[in-house]
Amino acid sequence: MKIKYTYYFIFSLLLSMSSAFAAKMPMPADAPASYESECASCHMAYPPGLLSEQSWKNVMSSLAKHFGTDASVDAKTQLEITNWLIKNAATRQKYSETAPENRITKTSWFVRKHDEVRPDVWKRAGIKSPANCSACHIDAASGIFSEKNIKIPAK
Numbered sequence: 442m443k444i445k446y447t448y449y450f451i452f453s454l455l456l457s458m459s460s461a462f463a464a465k466m467p468m469p470a471d472a473p474a475s476y477e478s479e480c481a482s483c484h485m486a487y488p489p490g491l492l493s494e495q496s497w498k499n500v501m502s503s504l505a506k507h508f509g510t511d512a513s514v515d516a517k518t519q520l521e522i523t524n525w526l527i528k529n530a531a532t533r534q535k536y537s538e539t540a541p542e543n544r545i546t547k548t549s550w551f552v553r554k555h556d557e558v559r560p561d562v563w564k565r566a567g568i569k570s571p572a573n574c575s576a577c578h579i580d581a582a583s584g585i586f587s588e589k590n591i592k593i594p595a596k
């Protein structure tokens with residue numbers, strides 16, 4: 442009986458730790474200025490911990506054809522951003538898959554975490570796309586994705 446409780450305790454502890462981890466993905470303090478200026482004008486600056494090393498390499502080596510737009514930068518900036526993204530890329534197994542289409546929003550963890558969001562909700566004018574994290578995660582810019590900090594636009 443006692444052992445059973447101990448296991449239960451450890452299990453709950455692990456569970457709460459893993460969800461706390463998932464809910465917080467802060468922007469590393471050493472982000473180069475170029476990341477803000479080059480990668481946050483069309484969408485938020487995605488925290489690097491949300492994609493694997495390989496996925497960031499794929500994103501950064503195809504900027505001229507970036508989701509239907511041209512997001513290319515000069516060679517020096519490309520190297521600077523790439524190295525920093527790789528250094529801070531996802532390390533935990535859960536986030537480290539190579540993302541389909543280089544999208545955070547196509548990873549299996551993203552799909553699983555958002556299975557309660559109905560397809561028509563993503564299309565609301567105030568949201569437009571699953572990639573628009575900050576439409577619902579009001580503190581996404583600070584890397585906070587916990588349940589308490591979600592407000593889904595009604596339209």
Ligand code: HEC
Pocket residue numbers: 479480481482483484487500504507508510511512514522543544545546547569570571572573
């Ligand atoms: C000219 C505009 C523009 C710039 C600049 C830009 N992006 Fe994007 N990015 C887009 C668009 C458009 C999408 C697709 C958004 C959508 O599907 O709603 C996108 C999507 C992404 C995604 C995938 C989001 C998802 O669906 O999970 C990543 C990752 C990304 N961008 C990284 C970057 C990085 C890194 C840089 C800087 C080197 C950058 N972007 C600069 C326009 C831009």
Ligand code: HEC
Pocket residue numbers: 460463464491545546554555557558562563568570571572573574575576577578586587588591593
């Ligand atoms: C339509 C609104 C909406 C958008 C847009 C959205 N999310 Fe979410 N997100 C949710 C909801 C709802 C949940 C589930 C909350 C829950 O039940 O814990 C969630 C859960 C999460 C979680 C898990 C949080 C936890 O406590 O385990 C993460 C991480 C996350 N989202 C990241 C993102 C990222 C990164 C983006 C953009 C690429 C994004 N989300 C876009 C609504 C949204």
